Amino acid sequence: MALGQFFSQRFGYGVHALAYVAKKPDWELTTLPELAAWLKPPWPQASATYLSNVVQRLARGGLLRSYRGVSGGYMMARPAEKVTLRHVGEVLEGVAMDRCSLSLDNDCRVMGRCNIKCMMAALEEDYLKSLERVTIADLGREIIVDLLPVEDAEDRQTQTVDESPAEASEPSSADPAG
Numbered sequence: 009m010a011l012g013q014f015f016s017q018r019f020g021y022g023v024h025a026l027a028y029v030a031k032k033p034d035w036e037l038t039t040l041p042e043l044a045a046w047l048k049p050p051w052p053q054a055s056a057t058y059l060s061n062v063v064q065r066l067a068r069g070g071l072l073r074s075y076r077g078v079s080g081g082y083m084m085a086r087p088a089e090k091v092t093l094r095h096v097g098e099v100l101e102g103v104a105m106d107r108c109s110l111s112l113d114n115d116c117r118v119m120g121r122c123n124i125k126c127m128m129a130a131l132e133e134d135y136l137k138s139l140e141r142v143t144i145a146d147l148g149r150e151i152i153v154d155l156l157p158v159e160d161a162e163d164r165q166t167q168t169v170d171e172s173p174a175e176a177s178e179p180s181s182a183d184p185a186g
Contacts, residue, residue, distance in 0.1 A: 021047075022100045023060040023093065023147065026071060030088035030148040037081030046153065062100065069099030075091075088145035094136050096144075103136065 028046055029038045044056040063082060069076040073085040073162060084091070097103060 016101060017058075018062055018065075018100050021059055022066055022096050023144075025059065025063055026066065026084070026088070026091065026096065026144045027148040027151050027152055029072065029082055030091075030144045031153045032083075033150055034083070037075055037079070037083055039081040041097060042081075048109075065100055066096075071095060071099055084144075089147055090097055091144040093139040093142045097136070097139055111184050 024047065025043055028043060032038060040056065040060055043063070044059055047054040047059065063072065064074075066072040067082065067085075068083050071091055072082045074080070074082055094103075110173065
């Protein structure tokens with residue numbers, strides 16, 4: 009199993025989208041085309057359609073606020089310090105701690121007497137608790153949100169939102185998407 013297979017592509021898109029939106033000033037909206045353009049340099053095959061679906065789920069789940077119209081876009085629905093990776097998982101993946109791992113529905117014939125389910129539930133709860141320790145604000149602190157054409161992405165100097173071009177003096181090998 010390769011590193012990162014515990015997280016779905018939907019989860020990856022969602023976490024990156026939230027970190028990007030959280031990095032921007034509170035009054036500044038993020039549009040889908042802007043977000044898709046930011047994801048293209050590190051993920052050239054990133055699907056704008058799939059991104060749109062994920063961002064809509066985040067809005068319906070209360071993590072993003074959507075504004076319609078010509079000057080519309082998205083912003084955080086609550087402070088990024090209050091949004092954990094567990095929240096993202098719950099909104100995008102759904103979390104059902106009572107579901108039987110052998111059944112396609114919630115029907116478990118030996119509910120409460122299965123030591124495997126009890127052990128798996130304990131591991132899942134520990135995993136979810138570990139996701140609670142990481143906030144979107146934690147992830148957003150390190151990402152780079154400047155937008156340059158894809159062909160310039162490899163040659164650029166690191167520049168974060170709160171740096172002016174004159175302040176960004178050292179190149180960085182950091183991945184723009186976190």
